[in-house]
Amino acid sequence: MMPTFEWGNEALTLSFEWTDGETASVAALRANGVDVRFGHRLPLTEILATGTGHWLANDRLAHTDIGRALRYVSHAATHDAHGDHLDVTLADTALGLTATVHYDLPAGTPMFRTSVTVANVGDPATPDAPALGGDGAIVLESVTSWVSAFGAPAGKAADCDAWTLLEGEHEWLGEGRWHATPTRDLFPRLNQQMTGHNPRSEHAVVNTGTWSTGKHTPLALLDSRELGLTWLFQIEHNAAWRWEVARDTEDGYIALSGPTNVDHAWAKRLAPGESFTTVPASVTVAADSDAATAAVTAYRRAMRIEKADNARPRVIFNDYMNTINGDPTTEKLLPLVKGAAEVGAEIFCIDAGWYDDTGDWWPSVGEWMPSRKRFPNGITEVIDAIRDAGMIAGLWLEPEVIGVKSPMAVKLPESAFFHRHGRRVVEQERYLLDLRDPAARKHLDDTVDRLVNDYGVGYFKFDYNVSPDAGTDTDADGAGDGLLGHNRAYGAWVEGLHARHPELIIENCSSGGMRMDFAQTSRFQVQSTSDQQDFRLYPTIAAAAPMLMTPEQAGNWAYPNANDDPEAFAFNLNTTFLGRFFLSGYVNRMSDAQRAMITQAVDAYKREVQPVIGGSVPFWPLGLPQWDDDVVALGLRVPAGGADAAASGDATASTGAAACGDATVDVDAPARKAFVTVWARDGKGGDVTLKLPEFAGAEAGSAAGTAGAAVTVEPLFPVPSAELPAWPERWNAADNTLTVTLPAGVYAARTFAVTAQ
Known part of the structure; x- marks a missing residue:
């Protein structure tokens, strides 16, 4: 009888099977009232290392020699206050490699997280194996966090042509453009079974650099109305990633990965005794896309950093969009503070430029000392006015960069910056900080602590307007390895801020919505969705935003203008209504009637939406919008x-x-x-x-x-x-x-x- 075991809880269960001659695999997945069986079996992980390859020549994440060679060793399940956890350990004994696949299932939530730890355990059966150097090192080139067939409900046959892929395209000012493609249009029928081989191509979606949603989304759905199933999967990483779907002869498959050698100049050298853990991915399956979206919404709430502001998201006023646009002064801000308080704002954020004495705020970022020219009596005059009006004071920061004209560009050591080939990486007049470096982290810790402790700032808008391409090759096995290390260090740094300042509220902004992955949104209470300044274009962005975040995080701009007619004015305010109320505009220049309409909107939001949005589930009564929908x-x-x-x-x-x-x-x-x-x-x-x-x-x-x-x-x-x-x-x-x-x-x-x- 084939060895097997089940793991999970009342919300989701995975069944595993293996034989002595084959690798272990997931045999079934039950969640959201559906039971998926996998007749076409794939390894629990696929691994490519230098000196190894694919057992079938291709450039996929799948069909690797190591994946096929892995054999079951053991498994261990645990349970704690956060949910259920499982480690399945596999080994390629000939290579001296183990792969431990980690599964995490939040309590009561039908979606799980998975990652893989690959270890070089030394003493391979074939010490002269091509994958090993003279020192016995293994050099990884890709490792999947999740791989599986599409599967089918119990009693039905798998059919790769029965699915539609729903994926999102992004662009600065044009986020959230989702489109559907039948798999039969992605994967031609080739009669490949006549050759005895699987096809070799794939539909691969790849992100490079650190704008994790700059072009594509690390989340997608596969939906089959014929089979009554929907997959929803995501990669939880704030930089380089790759996901792919493809046809095998027996079924289609899904493979999810962080950086790879072929796409991101990533490699990781493991000496004997060393290990590497992949970026996480998460997966759910449901009867339809509505249930899958509800599952991922619940998962996001279960797996994020818990903060008081999550349940009842405060109303935010920000001075930037179509208003001050990076040129704040005491004279400009004080009337806005008064106006924002009068219409019911609970947070007032001073945006870019507050630190700049030169009149050119872009290349001067990095020291984060308030301008004396802009605030002759000190910025505390404005911050005190915000707090006296009953609002939380906020400031804009772009922590990961140092402007080329900033004093910090010469004060910080070279080790604090990204380098490639011995030269600092520069992008649009900014150097990039490497948060693996203690000096870089200390500079940012000192900055945030000073602004919180000395000025009483309770809200930060963290922006990120440039991307470093492949990454940094300093103290790394390549630029992609350095970039992965930096991004993991950045996430740990943000977690440290929350630990030191429990009441702090932080917004994640990256040129609007260029970094809306779950590695980011799980660590921030607010997520900017776009820099789009045309109110007529924003509804598509706002409506699609809950595909990538919880509704209470979605900071969709409302920037009503005194010159708008009443319908346009109300249109603007409705764009932010079913998210985190996110207001801008010259409220001090508006008529009494216009201010009354803003107050009406804020009051209705606080009364009806704010108390319940933290438990709400998004849905699309007309389907996901297209960019030009009327x-x-x-x-x-x-x-x-x-x-x-x-x-x-x-x-x-x-x-x-x-x-x-x-x-x-x-x-x-x-x-x-x-x-x-x-x-x-x-x-x-x-x-x-x-x-x-x-x-x-x-x-x-x-x-x-x-x-x-x-x-x-x-x-x-x-x-x-x-x-x-x-x-x-x-x-x-x-x-x-x-x-x-x-x-x-x-x-x-x-x-x-x-x-x-």
Whole structure:
């Protein structure tokens, strides 16, 4: 009988099998009410090392000689307050290598994390093996964190052509452009079985440098309506990564990896006794994309750094976007501070330029001493005004760089900077700090501690506007190895800030949304989604943002302008409404009516959204938006327990994922409430039908909330008026949809509260 064991909990279970003649593999995965079986078996990890290769010539992550040679040694399961953990140890005894595959499953959350530790244990059976140098070293060139076939439900046959790949494209100012491609269009039918070999090509998505979402997303979905399955997978790394999907003769497969030699100039030399651990990846499988998205949302909440601001995200005002634009002064800021406080902001962040005396803030970053020219009485005059107004004071920092004109460019030792071939790496008038270096970390620790302790700063916006290409080759086995070490050191540095300053709130911004991976979002309470300055283009970015973060993290800019007409003004404010309320604009120059509209929006957000968003689950009633769609929509499902459940973490999501932390999965729990924002973008108007299947079987009530009605639909923002008329809507109980009539030829938006009685 084939050796086998199961591991997991009530939310997710993995089944493992192996034989003496074959490598161990995952035989089944059960989660979210689905049971996936893998007839086509792949190793638990694939490893490429110099002197080894593929057993079938190709440039894939899969089909490696070492992967096929690995044999089961042992496994050990543990349980603690964070969830369940499993280590499966494999060995290539001929090479003297072990690979321990780590699995982490948060309590009650149907998604798991996996990584691999490769160790050179020495004493190979063949000491003259090509993979070993004269000193017995093994040089790794790629190691997968996860690899598996697509699989199929129990009782059904695998079919590589039955799937659609959903992946995201990014660009500065153009984040969140998702598109779907059938696998039959990715992988041609080749009749390769006649040759006795698998195909050799793959659909590989690769990120280089440190803008981890600068072009592509490290998260994707594979969806099959024919099989009733959806995979969602992500690589949790803030720099170089690669994922691929491809066809084998028997099925398709998924492979997830951090940096590789072929893509990122990465290699890692392991002398006997040394080891290397991959960057993490995480995986879930569900019946459909809604349930998979709910699972990853719950996973993000379970695996992030816990901070008080996560549950009830404070309203932020930032002076930059379409406002001061990096030229702050006391004279400009004090009126904005007063105006922001009056409309209900809870955090006020002074953005770029506050440290600069030259008038050219870009190349002068790095010393982080307040400008005396911009603040003649000291920056504390403004910070005190912020705090006296009842708000938390914030500052912009770009910690990972030093401007070429900054005093720190000569004060810090050479070891503090990225180098390649003996020269400092420079990009757009910035040097890059290497946070593996103690002097670099001390400079940043001293900076943050000084600003927190001496100035009372409670919020930082961490920006990152350049990328170092391959990385640094100082004290590394290559530029890619140095880059990986730096990025891991950066994550540890951020964790240290949270440990020293428990109340500190930190925003992750990288030229807007160029670094929205989970390695980043798990360590920050706020995530900037874009630098897009055109309010007409932002809804697509805002609506897609919860694919990569929790809704309460999504900092979508609202920057209303005094010259806007009422509809454009409200459109702007709705863009931030179902995320972290993120406000800019010259509130001090606006009319009383305009300030009243901002106050109305902030009040409605604080009253309705803020208490429950930390337990909500995103959904897309029109599907994920396309960049040029005339109509865009985003929804949030509120947990059945409402505000109290969201705040306590005890609620469950309606589509099969826990709302927070240790909550248990409840696939059948009905949603009691949902918020939906609809943006009309200069289209033809008319009726649009929004899908809300969670309200199945409910009858329609009046928009005013007739007593006893099964479903009521109420405008949440803006409140209807002569200038902002209500949009006609009706609930359709027969197909669980909400039909809304939109105006034509105008940029307008509305947020609705849909409630099941």
